[in-house]
Amino acid sequence: MAASLLPVAASSVEARDPLLAYGARIVGDDARTRIVIDFDREPRFSVHYIANPERIVVDLPATAFGFPAKDLAARGLFKDIRYGKMDEESARIVLTTAGPVKLALAKVQADETGNGHRLVLDAEMIDKEAFAELVKTQSWSDRTEAAQTTSAIPAPEKAAPGDFVIAVDAGHGGIDTGAIGVDTKTEEKQVTLAFAKALTDRLNKEPGIKAFLTREDDEFLSLSQRVLIARQNHAGLFISLHADTLKQKDIRGATVYTISDRASDKLAADLAERENLSDQIAGKETVAEPPEVADILLDLTRRETQAFSISLAESVLNSFKDQVGTINNPHRHAGFRVLRAPDVPSILLEIGFLSNAEDEKLLLDEAWRGKIAGLLTDAVKRYRAAVMANGG
Numbered sequence: 001m002a003a004s005l006l007p008v009a010a011s012s013v014e015a016r017d018p019l020l021a022y023g024a025r026i027v028g029d030d031a032r033t034r035i036v037i038d039f040d041r042e043p044r045f046s047v048h049y050i051a052n053p054e055r056i057v058v059d060l061p062a063t064a065f066g067f068p069a070k071d072l073a074a075r076g077l078f079k080d081i082r083y084g085k086m087d088e089e090s091a092r093i094v095l096t097t098a099g100p101v102k103l104a105l106a107k108v109q110a111d112e113t114g115n116g117h118r119l120v121l122d123a124e125m126i127d128k129e130a131f132a133e134l135v136k137t138q139s140w141s142d143r144t145e146a147a148q149t150t151s152a153i154p155a156p157e158k159a160a161p162g163d164f165v166i167a168v169d170a171g172h173g174g175i176d177t178g179a180i181g182v183d184t185k186t187e188e189k190q191v192t193l194a195f196a197k198a199l200t201d202r203l204n205k206e207p208g209i210k211a212f213l214t215r216e217d218d219e220f221l222s223l224s225q226r227v228l229i230a231r232q233n234h235a236g237l238f239i240s241l242h243a244d245t246l247k248q249k250d251i252r253g254a255t256v257y258t259i260s261d262r263a264s265d266k267l268a269a270d271l272a273e274r275e276n277l278s279d280q281i282a283g284k285e286t287v288a289e290p291p292e293v294a295d296i297l298l299d300l301t302r303r304e305t306q307a308f309s310i311s312l313a314e315s316v317l318n319s320f321k322d323q324v325g326t327i328n329n330p331h332r333h334a335g336f337r338v339l340r341a342p343d344v345p346s347i348l349l350e351i352g353f354l355s356n357a358e359d360e361k362l363l364l365d366e367a368w369r370g371k372i373a374g375l376l377t378d379a380v381k382r383y384r385a386a387v388m389a390n391g392g
Contacts, residue, residue: 018061018062018063018064018091019039019040019041019043019060019061019062019063019064019091020039020040020063020064020066021037021038021039021063021064021065021066021067021083022038022039022040022066022067022116023037023038023067023071024036024037024038024067024071024072025071025072026071026072026073026074026075026076026078026081027076028075028076028077028123029076030076030077030098030125031077031124031125032076032077032104032122032123032124032125033075033076033077033078033122033123034120034121034122034123035072035095035119035120035121035123036118036119036120036121037067037072037093037118037119038067038111038116038117038118039063039108039116039117039118039119040115040116041116041117042108042117043060043061043063043108043117043119044060044061045058045059045060045106045108045119046058046059047059047103047106048138048140048283049102049131049134049135049138050135050283050284051131051132051135053096053097053280054096054097054099054100054101054131055094055095055096055097055280055283056094056095056097056101056103056123057092057093057094057095057283058092058093058094058095058106058119058121059086059090059091059092060090060091060092060093061089061090061091062085062088062089062090062091063085063091065083065084065091074096076123077097077098077099077101077123077124077125078095078096078097078098078123079096079097079098080094080095080096081093081094081095081096082094082096082175082176082177082281082282082283083175084174084175084176084177084220085174085175085218085219085220086174086175086219086220086282087174087219087220088219091175092175092282092283094175094281094282094283095121095123097123099125100125100126100127100128100130100131101123101124101125101126101131102123102124102126102130102131102134103121103122103123104122104123104124105120105121105122106119106120106121106122107119107120108120159210160210162208163208163209163210164208164209164210164236164237164384165210165211165212165233165234165235165236165237166203166209166210166211166212166235166236166237166238166239166380167211167212167214167229167230167233167235167237167238167239167344168196168199168200168203168211168212168213168214168239168241169196169213169214169215169226169230169238169239169240169241169338170189170192170193170195170196170197170213170214170215170241171188171189171192171240171241171242171243171275171338171348172187172188172189172192172242172278173189173193173215173218173219173220173221174189174218174219174220174221174282175220175281175282175283176189176220176278176281176282177189178192178242178243178244179243179244179245179354179355180245180354181354181360181363181364182245182249182354182355182356182357182360183357183360183361184360184364186354186360186363186364188242188243188244188245188354189218190218191243191351191354191363191364192241192242192243193215193217193218194369195241195243195351195369195372195373196213196241197213198369198370198372198373199211199239199241199372199373199376199377200212200213201373202370202373202374202376202377203373203376203377203380206377206381209380209381209384212233214226214229214230220282222278222279222282222284223276223278223279223337223338224279224337226240226338227337227338227340227341227344230341230344230346231341231343231344235344236344236345236384237312237344237345237346237380237383238339238341238344238345238346238347239346239347239349239376240336240338240339240346240347240348240349241349241351242275242348242349242350242351243350243351243352243353243354243359243363244271244274244275244350244353244354244355245353245354245355246267246353246355246356247355248355249355249356249357250356251327251353251355251356252325252327252352252353252356252358252359253324253325253326253327253330253352253353253359254320254324254325254326254327254330254349254350254351254352255326255327255330255331255332255349255350256313256316256317256330256331256332256347256348256349256350257271257272257313257331257332257333257334257336257339257347257348257349257350258306258309258310258313258331258333258339258346258347258348259306259309259333259334259335259336259339259340259346260306260333260334260335261335262335263332263333263334263335264329264332264333264334265329265332267332268332268333268334269334271334271350272334272335272336275336275337275338275348276335276336276337301342301343302342305341305342305343305344305345305346308345308387309339309345309346309347310331311345311383311386311387312345312347312379312380312383313331313347314331315379315380315382315383315386316347316349316375316376316379317330317331318379318382319375319376319378319379319382320375323371323375324371324372324375336348349376351363351372
C-alpha cells in the first residue's frame with residue numbers, strides 16, 4: 001500500500017496551531033484491531049510500513065496528544081504503541097505489531113457533532129510475503145531525513161578559534177520519552193533536557209569554553225544526528241545525559257559509560273541495547289551502518305579518542321567523589337551508538353535512576369541540578385588542562 005495522504009482545507013490553521021488529539025480508543029483481538037483517534041479538526045496523515053521489527057508508522061502534522069496514555073494502550077495486533085512530537089512541524093504514531101500486519105482501512109471522517117474529525121485505523125493480519133511486498137512497493141514522500149540531518153544544526157554562539165567546544169546531548173526527546181519516573185511519572189526526556197541546559201549554561205561561564213545543546217526543546221533526534229551535530233560543530237567533547245530505569249529499584253547513583261565493542265557487564269549491555277533502540281521507537285527506517293574502513297590512521301584515531309573518553313570519565317568520577325553517590329564500579333562500558341564518533345571523545349552519563357524514589361527526588365531538584373552542573377564543569381576543566389598539558 002502506498003502512503004495515503006489526505007488533503008486538508010485547514011492547512012493554514014495547522015501551520016499556526018498544532019492539532020489536538022483529544023480522545024483515543026482501541027478495540028479488537030489478535031486477528032483484527034481498530035484504533036480511533038479524535039481530533040479537533042481534520043488531520044493530514046500518511047502511512048508507512050517498516051520491517052525488522054514490523055511497524056506501522058502514521059505521520060501527522062504538529063499534534064498535541066491530550067488523551068490519557070491508558071486509552072491507547074497496546075492490545076490485539078499491537079504489542080507497543082508510541083506517539084509524540086518529531087519536530088516543530090510533525091508528530092508520529094508508531095505501532096509495533098506482533099507480526100505482519102496491514103491497515104485494511106485508514107481514513108479520516110467527521111464525528112457525530114460535525115465539529116471534529118476522527119482517524120480510523122483498521123489493522124488485520126497478513127503473511128510475511130505480503131508485508132514484505134508492502135515495504136518494498138510503498139513510496140516515501142519524505143525521504144529527506146538525510147538532508148535534514150545536516151540542516152539547522154545548532155552551533156555554539158561566538159565560538160572563537162581557540163575555544164574548547166562541547167556538545168551537551170539531552171538524551172531522548174519528542175516521541176522517544178525515555179524512562180518514566182517511579183513516583184512522579186516524570187519523563188526522562190524532560191529530566192535530561194533540564195540538566196543539559198543547566199550544564200551548558202554553567203560551562204559557558206568559563207572563559208575559553210563554548211558549549212551547545214544538540215537539542216534545545218522537546219524534539220526527536222536520531223542517534224546518528226546527535227553524533228553528526230557534534231562532529232560538524234568540531235566538538236572537542238560530547239556528553240550525553242540520561243536518567244534510566246532499572247528493574248532493581250534499590251540501585252541508585254550515577255554511572256559514567258564509555259564506548260567499547262564488548263560490554264563491561266550485563267547491566268551495561270542491557271542499557272546500551274535499550275538506548276540503541278531509540279531510532280526504532282521513533283519509527284525510523286533501519287539504515288545499514290557504513291562498512292568499517294580498514295584504515296590504520298582511522299584506527300589510531302579511534303584508539304586515541306577512546307583513551308581521551310576514558311580520561312574524561314575518570315575526571316567526572318573524581319569530581320563526584322564524596323559529592324555524588326555512584327553505583328558500584330561506576331565507570332562501565334558498552335556499545336552505545338551515540339558514543340561512536342571516531343574523533344570526538346564521548347561519555348554517556350547516567351545522572352541517576354528514575355526507577356529509584358530517592359534518585360527521582362534528586363533528579364527533579366533544581367539545586368541538585370546546579371550542583372551536578374558545577375561538578376561536571378570542574379571535571380571538564382581538569383580534563384582540558386590535562387589535554388593541553390600533553391600538547392592536545
